[in-house]
Amino acid sequence: MKLYLYGIIDxxxxxxxxxxGLEGSGVYNIPYCDIGAAVSEINQPIQGVSERVVLEHxxxxxxxxxxxxxxxxxxxxxxxxxxNVLSMMDDYYDDFRDNLDGLRGKVEFGIKVVWPADKVKSxxxxxxRAKNRNAHLLDDSVERRFVREKFEEHKIDSAFRDKxxxxxxxxxxxxxxxxxxxxxxxxxxxxLLLSAVYLVTxxxxxxxxxxxxxxxxxxxxxxYLFSGPWPPYHFVILRRKSQPLRNSGQTAMFDKVIxxxxxxxxxxxxx
Amino acid sequence: xxxxxxxxxxxxxxxxxxxxxxxxxxxxxxxVISVADVxxxxxxxxxxxxxxxxxxRIRGAPFPSPxxxxx
Amino acid sequence: xxMNSVVETDFPExxxxxxxxxxxxxxxxxxxxxxxxxxxLAKLVLTLVELIRKLLEKQAMRRIExxxxxxxxxxxxxxxxxxxxxxxxxxxxxxxxxxxELNINLGPLGDLM
Numbered sequence: 352m353k354l355y356l357y358g359i360i361d362x363x364x365x366x367x368x369x370x371x372g373l374e375g376s377g378v379y380n381i382p383y384c385d386i387g388a389a390v391s392e393i394n395q396p397i398q399g400v401s402e403r404v405v406l407e408h409x410x411x412x413x414x415x416x417x418x419x420x421x422x423x424x425x426x427x428x429x430x431x432x433x434x435n436v437l438s439m440m441d442d443y444y445d446d447f448r449d450n451l452d453g454l455r456g457k458v459e460f461g462i463k464v465v466w467p468a469d470k471v472k473s474x475x476x477x478x479x480r481a482k483n484r485n486a487h488l489l490d491d492s493v494e495r496r497f498v499r500e501k502f503e504e505h506k507i508d509s510a511f512r513d514k515x516x517x518x519x520x521x522x523x524x525x526x527x528x529x530x531x532x533x534x535x536x537x538x539x540x541x542x543l544l545l546s547a548v549y550l551v552t553x554x555x556x557x558x559x560x561x562x563x564x565x566x567x568x569x570x571x572x573x574x575y576l577f578s579g580p581w582p583p584y585h586f587v588i589l590r591r592k593s594q595p596l597r598n599s600g601q602t603a604m605f606d607k608v609i610x611x612x613x614x615x616x617x618x619x620x621x622x
Numbered sequence: 623x624x625x626x627x628x629x630x631x632x633x634x635x636x637x638x639x640x641x642x643x644x645x646x647x648x649x650x651x652x653x654v655i656s657v658a659d660v661x662x663x664x665x666x667x668x669x670x671x672x673x674x675x676x677x678x679r680i681r682g683a684p685f686p687s688p689x690x691x692x693x
Numbered sequence: 694x695x696m697n698s699v700v701e702t703d704f705p706e707x708x709x710x711x712x713x714x715x716x717x718x719x720x721x722x723x724x725x726x727x728x729x730x731x732x733x734l735a736k737l738v739l740t741l742v743e744l745i746r747k748l749l750e751k752q753a754m755r756r757i758e759x760x761x762x763x764x765x766x767x768x769x770x771x772x773x774x775x776x777x778x779x780x781x782x783x784x785x786x787x788x789x790x791x792x793x794e795l796n797i798n799l800g801p802l803g804d805l806m
Contacts, residue, residue: 353655356647358646358647400643402635405635405642406635408642409642422646422647423642423646423647424646424647425642425643425644425645425648426642426643426646428647428648428649428654429654429655430654430655431653431655435653438653439649439653461637461640576633576637578637581641582646584641584642584645584646585641587645587646587647589647589648
């Protein structure tokens, strides 16, 4: 019987609330020691990642978050049979236990900031070229000119990154104050200045929100996105390494690829 | 696929995807049944929006809609 | 279904657009379709060559910035970097690969380049 996994919860009791997941199936708890795996049975093969599956998965994770501390599962984690679920919890028990303890009463917030990369770069380029107006006069060879141009690129790129770091640090001063943990990603794309997640205790949610409003009004020239509260997807850390798929699994995959050229060869499903 | 009007709900989907595709509890091993050998990290909104139609076309039948319960 | 999490922004399209840039149209792993195996391997090899080339370039720029190269050395560095860039360009053309295709996703570590 195929079981779809939504999350690990810090409870070995039955889930009293009616929670429905994929295929409208009821979500129930498979206990192990003092923790449990929230699952539901799936009968139809899942053909792919669809909007419906994503939303159903997330809805369950959030319902669980209302009543328990939950370690949300990655999408489409499916195990075959109750025994395998128990075996999995046995393998990862220490990790799960530690994570549940560390994440109790905490939620995740996401903040993304977009800045006008082109404008920022233009300003930097103009400043640089004004300062180095006569550098090109030293280009006495093609190679020299190449190096000078590369060097200019390098300096501009450095200045661009430094500026990004300064902006982000200024924001993080306010946001970090109310977070117990955080993960910041700079310049995921040129325009995506900041992509951050903050782990905040439930008591501090309002303070955190206020801090965000403060930076939003302080710098009105940037574009902001605020999301949450989420189950702590970014803060689950498993020390125990997962095993790679065994060879038999991979061979089977290649067989499928060769026998079904319409699926893979067409490349349409991957786009 | 070319002219999709971006609605607010798309940004919600993108934020959710940014979490569920490769964050959270990730376990692997032969006890995990992978879905159609799909590698989740490479999927995203573009694939997502087309996959249902593509899959339904391949199947030759639409997916049954889920029971609208509880929420 | 009701969701408790909110996603608030005055610019939903902007953020969707940026997030979509993070995803490629084609998968980045080696396709097992025999027709594409060669191209997949070329991609892998050239990605690594490109990484090394970029690292060399960066290293050279740092040394120039630090002022630790003589004029003559700078000329030679320029010559080498030019040749490398030209060669990479040729190789990409031979295999029909674009700049965006030469990258590897390292999962939690992000993209190689």
